[in-house]
Amino acid sequence: MTVMSRIACCQIALRVGESDANRGAALAAAAAAAADGATIVVLPELSASGYVFRDKAEARALAEPADGPTAAGWARLARQRGVTIVGGICELGDDGLLYNSALLVDPAGLRVCYRKVHLWDAEKLVFTPGSGPPPVVETSGTLLALLICYDLEFPEWVRLPALAGAQLLCVPANWPAQPHPVGERPMDVVRAQAAAAVNRMFIAVCDRVGSERGVDWVGGSVIIDPDGWPVAGPEPGDHELTVAAGCDLAVAADKMTSERNDVFADRRPDLYRALAGEGD
Amino acid sequence: MTVMSRIACCQIALRVGESDANRGAALAAAAAAAADGATIVVLPELSASGYVFRDKAEARALAEPADGPTAAGWARLARQRGVTIVGGICELGDDGLLYNSALLVDPAGLRVCYRKVHLWDAEKLVFTPGSGPPPVVETSGTLLALLICYDLEFPEWVRLPALAGAQLLCVPANWPAQPHPVGERPMDVVRAQAAAAVNRMFIAVCDRVGSERGVDWVGGSVIIDPDGWPVAGPEPGDHELTVAAGCDLAVAADKMTSERNDVFADRRPDLYRALAGEGD
Numbered sequence: 001m002t003v004m005s006r007i008a009c010c011q012i013a014l015r016v017g018e019s020d021a022n023r024g025a026a027l028a029a030a031a032a033a034a035a036d037g038a039t040i041v042v043l044p045e046l047s048a049s050g051y052v053f054r055d056k057a058e059a060r061a062l063a064e065p066a067d068g069p070t071a072a073g074w075a076r077l078a079r080q081r082g083v084t085i086v087g088g089i090c091e092l093g094d095d096g097l098l099y100n101s102a103l104l105v106d107p108a109g110l111r112v113c114y115r116k117v118h119l120w121d122a123e124k125l126v127f128t129p130g131s132g133p134p135p136v137v138e139t140s141g142t143l144l145a146l147l148i149c150y151d152l153e154f155p156e157w158v159r160l161p162a163l164a165g166a167q168l169l170c171v172p173a174n175w176p177a178q179p180h181p182v183g184e185r186p187m188d189v190v191r192a193q194a195a196a197a198v199n200r201m202f203i204a205v206c207d208r209v210g211s212e213r214g215v216d217w218v219g220g221s222v223i224i225d226p227d228g229w230p231v232a233g234p235e236p237g238d239h240e241l242t243v244a245a246g247c248d249l250a251v252a253a254d255k256m257t258s259e260r261n262d263v264f265a266d267r268r269p270d271l272y273r274a275l276a277g278e279g280d
Numbered sequence: 281m282t283v284m285s286r287i288a289c290c291q292i293a294l295r296v297g298e299s300d301a302n303r304g305a306a307l308a309a310a311a312a313a314a315a316d317g318a319t320i321v322v323l324p325e326l327s328a329s330g331y332v333f334r335d336k337a338e339a340r341a342l343a344e345p346a347d348g349p350t351a352a353g354w355a356r357l358a359r360q361r362g363v364t365i366v367g368g369i370c371e372l373g374d375d376g377l378l379y380n381s382a383l384l385v386d387p388a389g390l391r392v393c394y395r396k397v398h399l400w401d402a403e404k405l406v407f408t409p410g411s412g413p414p415p416v417v418e419t420s421g422t423l424l425a426l427l428i429c430y431d432l433e434f435p436e437w438v439r440l441p442a443l444a445g446a447q448l449l450c451v452p453a454n455w456p457a458q459p460h461p462v463g464e465r466p467m468d469v470v471r472a473q474a475a476a477a478v479n480r481m482f483i484a485v486c487d488r489v490g491s492e493r494g495v496d497w498v499g500g501s502v503i504i505d506p507d508g509w510p511v512a513g514p515e516p517g518d519h520e521l522t523v524a525a526g527c528d529l530a531v532a533a534d535k536m537t538s539e540r541n542d543v544f545a546d547r548r549p550d551l552y553r554a555l556a557g558e559g560d
Binding site for chain 1: 397398399400401402404409411413430433434435436437438439440460461464467470471473474475477478507508509538539540541543546547548549551552553555556
């Protein structure tokens with residue numbers, strides 16, 4: 001029997017420093033997506049705090065523990081609606097350090113907190129990079145993984161949850177806009193397409209919109225199938241919107257691409273291991 | 281001082297079994313590209329033998345040593361014109377085994393023979409997979425690497441020559457045509473774009489055209505810059521043609537993408553090594 005998951009990426013605008021308003025906007029968008037049938041909702045990176053901090057002190061003032069108010073709001077909605085929610089927060093760790101983290105919350109509550117391992121630009125001035133593996137979580141019979149934004153540009157990192165069985169990789173993002181040729185998709189999307197295709201898994205990226213202290217965002221939220229093709233998004237223009245698609249996530253378990261090819265079985269990990277490190 | 285390399289991918293039609301004619305066609309296309317100013321010429325995979333072998337015996341009858349007639353023809357042209365030529369042959373190894381190999385020939389002669397590590401479909405019935413690293417060769421002051429077709433779908437493998445300093449990855453290919461949505465580039469090209477972007481190196485893929493025993497080809501030859509954008513090709517339609525572009529390969533040495541980001545320095549090889557193998 002085919003069980004369709006309905007995935008929704010709520011591409012909202014955020015205002016740095018206005019955590020309560022941002023939480024409310026994210027929760028409202030997630031609730032609307034759930035009312036529209038979504039079973040898995042992805043929200044942007046740093047969805048409560050905003051992104052462009054003046055300095056570390058401002059980030060610290062906006063930080064919250066993994067099981068803080070953002071997770072609590074998502075957990076209520078998850079229980080009420082039976083949905084799974086993935087999104088980013090500015091995390092104050094038990095160790096007093098700041099992390100750019102993503103949470104997965106389902107009807108059972110906060111399931112996992114992942115700390116971004118590859119930090120982008122000024123994030124390096126604020127956050128401590130994570131050092132844990134990309135988690136893979138079973139929820140409602142599906143295997144979901146999470147990474148954050150720039151993590152997706154490191155194929156070695158994407159490979160880990162894929163090999164661990166992830167059917168859908170959820171990626172909260174804040175993609176800063178960069179120039180790209182007319183008629184082309186942003187390169188962020190192209191890289192995500194290739195990441196989905198080489199691993200034959202679904203990828204759902206939730207980006208944001210709204211200018212923030214001089215930074216514009218791609219607004220490139222997209223849901224990609226295991227062949228690498230977008231099944232929803234990216235939508236042109238800089239709009240708040242939800243991209244959504246019904247996906248049979250079970251097909252991601254099939255890694256065959258020809259009668260004799262399986263993209264995982266065809267790997268040569270013995271060679272990769274023997275040769276890796278030579279260039280590092 | 282900017283030194284421009286002119287790269288040409290000669291997308292020719294091949295006929296399986298007609299090695300002399302195929303060699304002549306490849307050499308004529310390469311000579312024309314050189315006359316047009318090319319300094320680096322890339323030819324398709326299995327450019328002398330053709331691809332769709334009836335069986336191993338037919339492949340064996342069409343095989344040649346790395347320093348066989350194909351290399352000899354390329355070496356003459358390379359000396360006459362001062363060009364570097366990369367392309368594929370059906371190699372008969374000293375060990376009596378068959379390999380799907382790529383050669384790099386420059387004015388000094390045959391510099392390297394690389395044996396395809398990741399075999400596609402019926403190739404598994406004919407060829408022994410290689411087990412050597414993707415070579416990186418200095419020629420005319422540039423660092424060139426070579427992989428073959430399906431190898432490009434394994435990001436771990438692409439990473440190795442990139443980390444070893446390759447400025448241009450030359451990829452002889454025979455991309456079998458697969459359906460793709462109208463208006464989209466073939467996924468082979470999308471994957472190549474992402475491979476270039478995440479490693480910030482140039483990639484030149486030489487594909488082929490011409491139907492062979494029921495197999496059609498993408499005809500997707502393309503030259504991609506370190507931002508991931510095609511600078512020449514792919515051209516629509518199933519035509520013999522040469523895609524060519526002038527490229528300042530030295531820019532591939534710069535891995536910076538923001539004031540604080542370097543796509544190589546940002547890698548976390550300690551984590552990749554510690555976690556790899558868990559899923560294998």
